[in-house]
């Protein structure tokens with residue numbers, strides 16, 4: 194006797210049934226197959242395919258215990274699962290008649306009319322045929338800790354195949370899925386910028402469409418060319434990095450006053466290399482171990498950007514005043530141990546360990562960029578050779594920079610006021626952002642350039658007033674003098690720590706774009 198019970202009209206049943214139990218169903222199937230063969234030619238192919246899939250599943254369920262299920266979860270050993278990501282990229286290209294629902298949308302915040310993209314809906318089935326085999330995928334979801342505060346939803350793809358195809362899946366089909374996903378990602382013309390969402394512990398992506406390129410960037414032409422060559426060399430040297438046993442990564446430190454184009458340079462680098470950008474606010478990371486998880490979840494061919502690193506560093510605060518030193522007395526031990534805090538949760542050593550340790554061993558073609566307005570406030574540990582390979586100083590606007598901006602903003606290559614402006618550029622410190630702001634006020638070149646001259650005059654006045662105010666500085670008390678002396682001795686100790694700033698990609702010592710420090 195059969196111990197199974199029929200559950201529904203599809204004929205699903207528990208496994209311990211004898212074949213005689215299914216004879217009526219088999220007869221029905223044969224009758225249906227005959228009907229199918231006779232009317233096959235007049236049934237649209239989409240319906241035929243759907244019926245074929247259904248019959249195939251039914252047949253397997255009835256006669257063989259032959260199904261095998263692979264689960265591809267969104268995390269793998271506490272990190273984001275790259276196979277899961279590959280499946281998510283690949284499957285939307287395999288949507289067929291067996292798929293009953295789809296998710297669509299886009300995250301191009303610059304263009305509401307951008308074409309929608311398909312994604313897999315939770316619970317919907319996608320059937321893929323590859324080299325004569327049939328694979329059935331379903332995206333599943335469940336609450337990891339129902340009822341708790343942290344109710345992160347766990348997702349995974351369920352892949353069903355014939356049991357005998359298990360090896361084929363791991364050795365041929367999944368590599369095919371990953372290869373196809375890789376191709377799709379490379380061919381996508383758009384870049385993404387990711388920001389870390391600490392509530393969901395996930396990188397949120399949005400379309401990256403920053404107009405800044407090396408052509409629009411006002412900076413010293415030689416310095417610009419040096420950076421472009423460095424980047425181009427970096428991406429070509431996969432084999433070189435492997436042969437010398439170094440991680441295929443490059444670190445850049447951009448420093449200079451606000452408005453000199455540090456963020457614009459990051460965008461220009463991303464556009465030049467076609468690398469995605471991971472923009473990390475260190476404040477949003479809770480601890481060193483969190484930092485490791487967050488950073489290892491970034492993908493290859495990407496830029497990790499940490500902006501204004503000096504503002505995140507508590508070691509900066511501790512140098513500010515004696516009072517603040519006292520306030521942080523209890524943290525001295527930590528400082529001595531080179532654990533100066535980047536934020537309440539992340540320590541400097543946590544960041545450095547990642548840059549030198551884990552960072553070196555995970556991922557390929559990675560660029561890490563730190564930006565700061567105050568290089569002198571950075572912990573010397575961040576500046577040591579081998580940490581940031583290239584230090585790039587972003588300075589005030591040069592006349593060459595102005596010429597580029599005038600051309601881009603006003604379309605003028607020559608003008609009677611250029612000589613006057615050249616003189617002003619040498620006299621006053623104006624940032625490219627300030628020049629750009631003046632030039633974009635109007636389309637009329639004469640009015641815009643007049644405005645810039647006026648701006649420079651005012652700036653000179655401001656500078657003179659500031660100098661006069663500084664000259665009237667209050668009398669320095671003995672206490673303040675002592676504090677100044679102690680600060681200076683600390684600064685001297687710091688300078689000793691900084692030897693050569695740059696390191697060529699070959700490992701030889703060579704000059705970087707560094708070191709005419711002014712800010």
Ligand SMILES: Nc1ncnc2c1ncn2[C@@H]1O[C@H](COP(=O)(O)OP(=O)(O)OP(=O)(O)O)[C@@H](O)[C@H]1O
Pocket residue numbers: 409410411412449450451452453454455456457458566587625626627629
């Ligand atoms: N070197 C430059 N070339 C062209 N445009 C520039 C340059 N520097 C600044 N700008 C203009 O000024 C704006 C602000 O510059 P940006 O944000 O890149 O400066 P920043 O150095 O990163 O400033 P902050 O330190 O305040 O973040 C840019 O959007 C751009 O329009």
